Amino acid sequence: MDYSKYKYEQSKKEKEMKRNQKIIEIKEVWLSMTIDVGDLNTKANIARKFLKDGDKVKATIRMRGRQQAYAAQGVEVMKKFADILSDVSKIDKAPVTEGRNITMFLTPLNNK
16 A cells, blocks of 8 residues: 555545534623623523534623622522523533632533
């Protein structure tokens, strides 16, 4: 067998494998501590679309001023957001307060 033919076959296999792989992206959705039900549902629908496409979703709340004293309210907003999306996702990383931000990661369920 010719070495150049072998190299050619290997490169074809690698290209085929690259074409078939699914690259998972992280999409971010910004929420507010004072978000109302309608706006929360709108953001959840956007995140639902991302999750159905197979992407991970990062939900973030940026606390401003006195909101930092009430970080527990932000965590409650995150939990409501996760409950709305519980049919298409699961919590990958629970809501965590890091400085001024509260972040949570959601991953899609594999119901195929």
